[in-house]
Amino acid sequence: xxxxxxxxxxxxxxxxxxxxxxxxxxxxxxxxxxxxxxxxxxxxxxxxxxxxxxxxxxxxxxxxxxxxxxxxxxxxxxxxxxxxxxxxxxxxxxxxxxxxxxxxxxxxxxxxxxxxxxxxxxxxxxxxxxxxxxxxxxxxxxxxxxxxxxxxxxxxxxxxxxxxxxxxxxxxxxxxxxxxxxxxxxxxxxxxxxxxxxxxxxxxxxxxxxxxxxxxxxxxxxxxxxxxxxxxxxxxxxxxxxxxxxxxxxxxxxxxxxxxxxxxxxxxxxxxxxxxxxxxxxxxxxxxxxxxxxxxxxxxxxxxxxxxxxxxxxxxxxxxxxxxxxxxxxxxxxxxxxxxxxxxxxxxxxxxxxxxxxxxxxxxxxxxxxxxxxxxxxxxxxxxxxxxxxxxxxxxxxxxxxxxxxxxxxxxxxxxxxxxxxxxxxxx
Amino acid sequence: xxxxxxxxxxxxxxxxxxxxxxxxxxxxxxxxxxxxxxxxxxxxxxxxxxxxxxxxxxxxxxxxxxxxxxxxxxxxxxxxxxxxxxxxxxxxxxxxxxxxxxxxxxxxxxxxxxxxxxxxxxxxxxxxxxxxxxxxxxxxxxxxxxxxxxxxxxxxxxxxxxxxxxxxxxxxxxxxxxxxxxxxxxxxxxxxxxxxxxxxxxxxxxxxxxxxxxxxxxxxxxxxxxxxxxxxxxxxxxxxxxxxxxxxxxxxxxxxxxxxxxxxxxxxxxxxxxxxxxxxxxxxxxxxxxxxxxxxxxxxxxxxxxxxxxxxxxxxxxxxxxxxxxxxxxxxxxxxxxxxxxxxxxxxxxxxxxxxxxxxxxxxxxxxxxxxxxxxxxxxxxxxxxxxxxxxxxxxxxxxxxxxxxxxxxxxxxxxxxxxxxxxxxxx
Numbered sequence: 069x070x071x072x073x074x075x076x077x078x079x080x081x082x083x084x085x086x087x088x089x090x091x092x093x094x095x096x097x098x099x100x101x102x103x104x105x106x107x108x109x110x111x112x113x114x115x116x117x118x119x120x121x122x123x124x125x126x127x128x129x130x131x132x133x134x135x136x137x138x139x140x141x142x143x144x145x146x147x148x149x150x151x152x153x154x155x156x157x158x159x160x161x162x163x164x165x166x167x168x169x170x171x172x173x174x175x176x177x178x179x180x181x182x183x184x185x186x187x188x189x190x191x192x193x194x195x196x197x198x199x200x201x202x203x204x205x206x207x208x209x210x211x212x213x214x215x216x217x218x219x220x221x222x223x224x225x226x227x228x229x230x231x232x233x234x235x236x237x238x239x240x241x242x243x244x245x246x247x248x249x250x251x252x253x254x255x256x257x258x259x260x261x262x263x264x265x266x267x268x269x270x271x272x273x274x275x276x277x278x279x280x281x282x283x284x285x286x287x288x289x290x291x292x293x294x295x296x297x298x299x300x301x302x303x304x305x306x307x308x309x310x311x312x313x314x315x316x317x318x319x320x321x322x323x324x325x326x327x328x329x330x331x332x333x334x335x336x337x338x339x340x341x342x343x344x345x346x347x348x349x350x351x352x353x354x355x356x357x358x359x360x361x362x363x364x365x366x367x368x369x370x371x372x373x374x375x376x377x378x379x380x381x382x383x384x385x386x387x388x389x390x391x392x393x394x395x396x397x398x399x400x401x402x403x404x405x406x407x408x409x410x411x412x413x414x415x416x417x418x419x420x421x422x423x424x425x426x427x428x429x430x431x432x433x434x435x436x437x438x439x440x441x442x443x444x445x446x447x448x449x450x451x452x453x454x455x456x457x458x459x460x461x462x463x464x465x466x467x468x469x470x471x472x473x474x475x476x477x478x479x480x481x482x483x484x485x486x487x488x489x490x491x492x493x494x495x496x
Numbered sequence: 497x498x499x500x501x502x503x504x505x506x507x508x509x510x511x512x513x514x515x516x517x518x519x520x521x522x523x524x525x526x527x528x529x530x531x532x533x534x535x536x537x538x539x540x541x542x543x544x545x546x547x548x549x550x551x552x553x554x555x556x557x558x559x560x561x562x563x564x565x566x567x568x569x570x571x572x573x574x575x576x577x578x579x580x581x582x583x584x585x586x587x588x589x590x591x592x593x594x595x596x597x598x599x600x601x602x603x604x605x606x607x608x609x610x611x612x613x614x615x616x617x618x619x620x621x622x623x624x625x626x627x628x629x630x631x632x633x634x635x636x637x638x639x640x641x642x643x644x645x646x647x648x649x650x651x652x653x654x655x656x657x658x659x660x661x662x663x664x665x666x667x668x669x670x671x672x673x674x675x676x677x678x679x680x681x682x683x684x685x686x687x688x689x690x691x692x693x694x695x696x697x698x699x700x701x702x703x704x705x706x707x708x709x710x711x712x713x714x715x716x717x718x719x720x721x722x723x724x725x726x727x728x729x730x731x732x733x734x735x736x737x738x739x740x741x742x743x744x745x746x747x748x749x750x751x752x753x754x755x756x757x758x759x760x761x762x763x764x765x766x767x768x769x770x771x772x773x774x775x776x777x778x779x780x781x782x783x784x785x786x787x788x789x790x791x792x793x794x795x796x797x798x799x800x801x802x803x804x805x806x807x808x809x810x811x812x813x814x815x816x817x818x819x820x821x822x823x824x825x826x827x828x829x830x831x832x833x834x835x836x837x838x839x840x841x842x843x844x845x846x847x848x849x850x851x852x853x854x855x856x857x858x859x860x861x862x863x864x865x866x867x868x869x870x871x872x873x874x875x876x877x878x879x880x881x882x883x884x885x886x887x888x889x890x891x892x893x894x895x896x897x898x899x900x901x902x903x904x905x906x907x908x909x910x911x912x913x914x915x916x917x918x919x920x921x922x923x924x
């Protein structure tokens with residue numbers, strides 16, 4: 069592959085600098101590309117992904133074989149492995165992104181000034197987006213497509229264990245871009261497993277990268293926080309809470325807590341702490357715990373909870389700020405919604421929190437007084453997902469408060485500018 | 497003053513850490529404060545500023561005397577000096593900010609999902625905003641008030657030559673906050689001239705600061721770019737262009753160019769480069785240059801322009817990317833709007849650009865194809881200002897593309913979160 073030849077011949081610094089230059093040129097073309105051209109490219113990319121299924125499967129088989137030989141975990145291999153069905157889902161995902169409304173060029177606001185100036189705020193692309201992600205080949209297609217739809221060039225740096233899979237996928241995406249007359253450099257993949265490439269991306273490649281989207285574990289987050297010289301859509305932990313209020317319907321509480329914790333334990337929207345109103349602990353806590361245990365969940369209990377659930381594991385202070393991403397739930401009692409809000413503001417990570425109650429006034433306080441990206445009333449925290457929000461795919465979930473917050477879809481991958489129409493006005 | 501006593505007794509690290517802790521507590525209270533309480537505080541702050549006029553003038557006189565003794569420039573002293581009229585303008589500015597709509601709690605978008613979930617995106621405060629600015633006492637009041645209106649706590653670090661003036665102003669603001677029952681720590685002033693305080697703010701004070709607004713010259717910008725560990729509303733240069741198209745009305749072109757360059761030469765929205773369509777250079781350039789020279793403007797001319805304006809100063813390559821902030825204008829000819837767009841994309845700073853033309857199609861290309869924060873058609877670049885945009889005061893102008901772009905008013909000093917209302921939905 070051409071990309072691999074470049075890697076062999078040049079230093080990683082040269083390779084990355086060249087990618088940055090190409091991305092900027094492509095970004096300029098994408099910013100001016102009409103919606104129809106972007107959508108035609110996404111459709112062609114889906115076609116090319118389907119046509120390339122044998123080549124992608126062959127590349128993926130090599131990645132998977134190496135991964136197994138290295139002793140990577142079962143869940144890691146599960147995220148890495150591709151099948152015909154998964155490749156078809158990837159192609160369908162590209163078509164779904166094509167079907168979204170174009171976020172670029174939308175008039176976000178418009179008003180007139182007393183002096184006759186007409187001002188519009190109009191959505192524009194961000195420019196070049198760098199995405200640093202895990203060894204999940206499907207992210208390669210999703211992230212490239214989300215950037216394209218929003219008029220941005222993408223520099224993708226996926227986990228090295230999926231490099232051959234991603235190279236095969238990006239080759240198909242580039243054929244789709246070319247078929248639609250858009251620059252192939254709209255989607256570029258870092259062609260090396262050298263971790264120095266990540267550091268170079270975090271410097272912004274001499275101004276070539278406008279924003280970095282880091283996806284991954286704590287070591288990547290820490291590295292981004294210390295090294296990034298460009299804006300970042302930060303994603304810290306998801307220490308998500310479910311609060312069961314005394315006004316909760318018991319049956320609903322059981323269903324929501326079990327779903328929030330156990331549907332999938334490894335996602336950032338999985339609940340990690342259950343807070344139960346002292347006023348209903350005696351009636352509500354035992355059936356909730358019983359239902360969780362039936363699904364195999366371990367309970368880490370506060371002293372008070374231990375009195376009601378004597379065989380639970382005693383929680384330590386560290387448990388209240390731990391993202392288990394596993395079948396473990398810390399459980400504490402609180403004094404009503406005030407106690408829940410105080411606990412969440414103290415220990416939470418401002419990601420996603422849910423309240424279960426039939427009391428609307430109590431629910432509204434929870435929704436309006438907690439400073440988290442997503443707050444839910446009588447719904448599972450596992451809805452913390454761009455697809456579930458109706459945004460189409462998401463490039464990640466942001467826990468920072470700047471620019472984007474919560475699921476980051478195409479509507480969050482744009483900036484804006486002001487377009488002012490006058491008839492000769494000068495400023496007095 | 498209490499602040500000065502703290503300075504004497506503690507290290508700058510301790511002082512700043514304490515300010516960060518207090519700001520976080522105040523921010524929590526401000527986020528929950530009703531609109532009426534914030535507006536009452538702003539009105540009381542205006543009252544207290546007026547009542548404190550003698551004390552503020554006395555403090556300012558000391559700053560001005562020291563500044564003159566240090567040999568600070570006349571324009572520096574002009575920005576530093578306060579008068580009764582300027583203090584009244586400061587108070588009136590607080591009342592104008594009180595009259596703005598509250599940006600917090602606004603529902604930015606709302607939609608329903610097929611599963612019955614109702615999703616709202618609601619504006620929320622950013623948290624704690626650190627503002628680093630010049631020795632301009634009026635910014636102390638403006639910035640504090642803009643943060644308060646948008647539900648944010650402010651940590652203000654003004655230029656050290658205005659420290660006594662700012663201490664007197666902030667004391668009045670705190671009395672206004674207290675009168676309205678809001679925490680005095682909502683507006684805090686760094687009580688020391690030690691430049692280490694700036695570095696500490698750029699680290700974010702252990703997570704206490706959510707965003708930094710730097711206002712100032714190139715040395716501050718450079719320091720922020722290399723040291724900031726928190727998000728920044730960046731403001732780079734304003735290398736603003738006016739393009740006079742062959743479709744321009746000559747009289748309008750003369751008026752707009754003169755206003756864009758000469759109304760005030762020291763502001764970031766002042767024009768620095770004039771581009772004239774080759775097709776109308778012979779007719780349009782000489783009268784524009786004559787009008788500029790009549791106002792005392794020096795012309796730095798490209799080779800072609802020198803042919804039409806033989807006594808102009810020859811421009812060097814550096815002129816095309818120089819922000820003069822003075823009565824100097826670089827002038828070049830271009831091939832129509834395409835040439836103008838290419839020049840601006842190559843040399844501009846993505847701040848503000850204007851086109852003069854009667855041709856709507858040409859104007860729309862200029863507005864839609866240039867990636868700058870503000871684009872104007874038949875209006876002066878000097879309108880690049882939050883007040884002129886109808887935003888009330890502005891805390892600065894952002895040239896970055898993340899979160900805010902262009903004038904940063906109260907509507908840009910907020911984040912958002914998602915509030916999801918269900919009736920027991922679990923994720924399948």
